Amino acid sequence: MVTNFSSPIKGANAGSCQRLADYLEKENNQLAPNQREEFFCAQHDKVSVVDVVASIDQNGAAQGLKSGQDRFYTFTVDPSQKELAHIAGDTEQLRAYTRQVMENYAANFGKGIESGDLVWFAKIEHSRSYSHTDQAVQDGTAQKGQPKEGDQTHVHVIVSRFKEREHDRERTMSLSPLTNHRQAGGAIGNGFDRVNFIQANERSFDALTGYQREQTETFAHAKAATSAHQIDRLATREQAIKASIERDRPQQIEPLRERSHQPDQTQSNSLSL
Secondary structure, eight states: OEEEOOOSSTTOTTSOSHHHHHHTTTTGGGSOGGGOOOBBOSSOSOBOHHHHHHHHHHHHTTSOOOTTOOSEEEEEEEOOHHHHHHTTTOHHHHHHHHHHHHHHHHHTTSSSOOGGGSOEEEEEEOOOBOOTTSHHHHHTSSOTTOBOSSOOOEEEEEEESBOOOSSTTOOOOBOOSOSOOBOTTSOBOSSOOHHHHHHHHHHHHHHHHOOOOOGGGSHHHHHHHHHHHHHHHHHHHHHHHHHHHHHHSOOOOHHHHHHHTSOOHHHHHHHHO
16 A cells, blocks of 8 residues: 655646646546546545635635645555455445545644545546656656556545635644654654554555555565665665775785885995905
8 A cells, every 4th residue: 555645747736726636537538427436525425626626726725825835735545456456446445445544644743633624635546557757668668658557546635735714714724744754863743744644544444444464565564675675775886886996096016116125236235345
């Protein structure tokens, strides 16, 4: 289970969420009305694009932000193909799970708020295409824009930066999931701990669906493996640097040095006469 804080529309978070909402409709534009996946939220299974944009934009307006500051955030919830097979593609279970993810999101700020205090919307998508950043494209085994194989079902979430207003023009609590609040000593200050959020989402999926997660499927295992890989890469790089230094070091001519310190034999013989 991967939770990824990144936006498919770069640089759009400081303005209206219209571009992002329209982008997330790309799959629906190719489907019949009875096959489409609608936006949903904490209270409703179907929300129109118009209402999504109006709710997010209005909640972020006149909140005292400077130009260029984020007004909303977006992230994806990406179950593995094994996890998707476990729920047999049941979108109702995926909606229920996403609602629990947003409870985890709210609780993770440590401010006593719940999902219902936020303004958020989510949308399920069933396909993905390769991008230029994918290793397969870089290796030449896939082309940019080519559909990815297997079950690619995932969830996009759009959430306002601010707690929901009770009345117009009210300034409410700012909630950013992107600031790193983990201090040098490892303690968490007043803020959002993304590691805790990801691990809470794993536990929620297992509890809601009865999934038996193996140790190798946990975020903790993946993080440890990544750290070990980075250590190996640093060690290899250090060895290469040392080898390069040794290779480029000037070679000293020891025999010549030794001769330069020996007395002139002819001069010694003449002095002894």
